[in-house]
Amino acid sequence: MPQYDYVVIGGGTAGSVIASRLTENPDVTVAVIEGGPSDIDRDDVLTLRRWMGLLGGDLDYDYPTTEQPRGNSHIRHSRAKVLGGCSSHNTLIAFKPLPSDWDEWAANGAEGWDAASMEPYFAKLRNNVVAVDEKDRNAIARDFVDAAQAALGVPRVEGFNKKPFKDGVGFFDLAYHPENNKRSSASVAYLHPHIEAGDRPNLTLMLETWAYKLELDGTRARGVHVRTKDGEELLVEAGREVLVCAGAVDTPRLLMHSGIGPRKDLEALGIEVVHDLPGVGENLLDHPESVIVWETNGPIPENSAMDSDAGLFVQRDPEFQGPDLMFHFYQIPFTDNPERLGYERPEHGVSMTPNIPKPKSRGRVYLTSKDPEVKPALDFRYFTDEDDYDGRTLVDGIKIAREIAKSEPLAHWLKREVCPGPEVTGDEELSEYARKVAHTVYHPAGTCRMGSSADELAVVSPDLTVRGLDGIRIADASVFPTMPAVNPMIGVLMVGEKCAELLTGSDVR
Numbered sequence: 001m002p003q004y005d006y007v008v009i010g011g012g013t014a015g016s017v018i019a020s021r022l023t024e025n026p027d028v029t030v031a032v033i034e035g036g037p038s039d040i041d042r043d044d045v046l047t048l049r050r051w052m053g054l055l056g057g058d059l060d061y062d063y064p065t066t067e068q069p070r071g072n073s074h075i076r077h078s079r080a081k082v083l084g085g086c087s088s089h090n091t092l093i094a095f096k097p098l099p100s101d102w103d104e105w106a107a108n109g110a111e112g113w114d115a116a117s118m119e120p121y122f123a124k125l126r127n128n129v130v131a132v133d134e135k136d137r138n139a140i141a142r143d144f145v146d147a148a149q150a151a152l153g154v155p156r157v158e159g160f161n162k163k164p165f166k167d168g169v170g171f172f173d174l175a176y177h178p179e180n181n182k183r184s185s186a187s188v189a190y191l192h193p194h195i196e197a198g199d200r201p202n203l204t205l206m207l208e209t210w211a212y213k214l215e216l217d218g219t220r221a222r223g224v225h226v227r228t229k230d231g232e233e234l235l236v237e238a239g240r241e242v243l244v245c246a247g248a249v250d251t252p253r254l255l256m257h258s259g260i261g262p263r264k265d266l267e268a269l270g271i272e273v274v275h276d277l278p279g280v281g282e283n284l285l286d287h288p289e290s291v292i293v294w295e296t297n298g299p300i301p302e303n304s305a306m307d308s309d310a311g312l313f314v315q316r317d318p319e320f321q322g323p324d325l326m327f328h329f330y331q332i333p334f335t336d337n338p339e340r341l342g343y344e345r346p347e348h349g350v351s352m353t354p355n356i357p358k359p360k361s362r363g364r365v366y367l368t369s370k371d372p373e374v375k376p377a378l379d380f381r382y383f384t385d386e387d388d389y390d391g392r393t394l395v396d397g398i399k400i401a402r403e404i405a406k407s408e409p410l411a412h413w414l415k416r417e418v419c420p421g422p423e424v425t426g427d428e429e430l431s432e433y434a435r436k437v438a439h440t441v442y443h444p445a446g447t448c449r450m451g452s453s454a455d456e457l458a459v460v461s462p463d464l465t466v467r468g469l470d471g472i473r474i475a476d477a478s479v480f481p482t483m484p485a486v487n488p489m490i491g492v493l494m495v496g497e498k499c500a501e502l503l504t505g506s507d508v509r
């Protein structure tokens with residue numbers, strides 16, 4: 001039976017950070033159980049601009065959603081099955097969560113996770129976070145930035161991470177190496193240097209190995225049962241702690257298959273309840289977005305970092321903390337979802353994607369079978385919030401996008417609005433369109449949320465330990481109590497850094 005001080009389940013975004021930090025101490029041994037293969041020498045993974053080619057492929061767990069009566073039931077949730085996890089699959093847009101995001105966590109019971117306490121972890125990150133390089137700034141994306149500024153009067157932002165903002169338009173910061181478009185994913189930044197130098201004999205990577213059940217001795221986690229690439233079944237033991245970093249879908253999935261979760265649900269499936277924790281799988285969050293597409297007057301230049309290099313934040317409600325509407329600008333016609341409604345993809349085009357920074361609808365991940373091979377169900381309950389805040393945000397977004405499209409210097413590029421089309425103008429029709437073509441930007445989070453001991457649905461305490469158990473913590477996007485207004489990856493990396501600090505007792509300040 002292999003034994004290590006720490007067993008990290010999931011060599012993804014947070015898991016890579018934790019494994020790297022723990023093995024800085026040569027006396028500490030760490031095993032990483034990772035379901036996917038290595039990303040080393042994989043140009044298809046390491047080249048940022050090839051990200052779309054990974055969706056739905058061999059390196060994607062590709063989770064369907066349940067029927068979404070008010071949304072799009074056809075959304076597939078990409079989750080990466082490769083070292084580096086979703087940071088090896090994603091677009092690497094790199095936003096430090098806003099102070100209001102962290103303070104909201106603290107106000108929701110995550111003591112010690114307020115903005116002032118979290119600031120130092122951003123400085124610790126090893127990823128190469130830089131603004132989209134000049135050579136990658138496409139002419140039409142530049143003109144989108146200028147047109148949005150002209151139409152809405154929002155400030156132009158050069159470096160979104162320099163200071164907190166409530167609105168603004170500009171090119172993103174990305175975690176990448178502009179000279180060769182190589183990712184600066186969690187694995188590239190935190191693991192590759194040590195794999196290449198061979199200077200971490202205390203770090204064992206068990207790749208293409210699936211963790212299917214946690215081993216508990218009473219309330220103490222002892223390790224995890226895994227199946228290796230060759231089909232061998234092993235118990236990998238942790239002398240000190242098990243760290244679950246399998247992401248917002250697979251972390252609650254693993255817990256529930258191990259008998260840790262809502263008693264009633266587990267009993268109904270015939271899973272022996274080891275520890276009744278009603279919050280496991282609840283509070284499923286995401287950033288839904290819709291799309292409006294224009295045909296352009298011919299081809300647009302080719303250069304780009306990853307085809308969605310600029311974006312816009314708007315604050316509609318001055319009382320709101322931070323932005324309450326966001327847009328990605330795609331220099332491609334993103335018609336995958338509208339095509340299902342009969343729209344055609346123009347040969348050349350661009351898209352704006354109104355996105356809800358702080359959606360109010362909450363979903364749930366749950367099991368449908370006791371067989372660990374069966375994918376869990378993801379019910380996001382998109383657009384089900386009582387006041388229809390989420391649906392109305394998308395309608396506002398389409399209207400604002402049209403204002404920008406009418407403004408120069410963007411207007412002269414655009415030949416016609418393809419979808420929803422200029423004839424769709426009423427709020428109800430716009431809402432129907434926006435919800436039916438809604439997509440995800442792949443930000444599931446919150447399914448093992450952090451909270452105080454008074455919060456019955458909290459799964460982990462502010463020190464990331466699983467409530468009621470010993471020797472086990474969770475560190476990944478599942479611990480988010482609420483969704484940051486910005487893209488979450490940097491927040492996940494900071495969760496990883498903070499978890500490592502909690503484990504090693506080192507102090508970043």
Ligand SMILES: Cc1cc2nc3c(=O)[nH]c(=O)nc-3n(C[C@H](O)[C@H](O)[C@H](O)COP(=O)(O)OP(=O)(O)OC[C@H]3O[C@@H](n4cnc5c(N)ncnc54)[C@H](O)[C@@H]3O)c2cc1C
Binds near residue numbers: 033
């Ligand atoms: C296509 C796409 C685009 C995105 N774009 C952006 C963006 O531009 N900016 C941004 O901020 N965020 C973006 N995100 C979201 C962001 O990447 C994720 O929120 C973040 O990476 C999640 O990190 P994590 O550590 O929680 O999980 P992951 O990084 O998914 O890590 C989980 C790891 O665990 C492994 N694993 C899971 N279950 C098991 C098991 N049972 N046994 C063994 N291994 C297991 C997986 O293989 C994976 O490597 C995007 C995501 C996707 C998919």
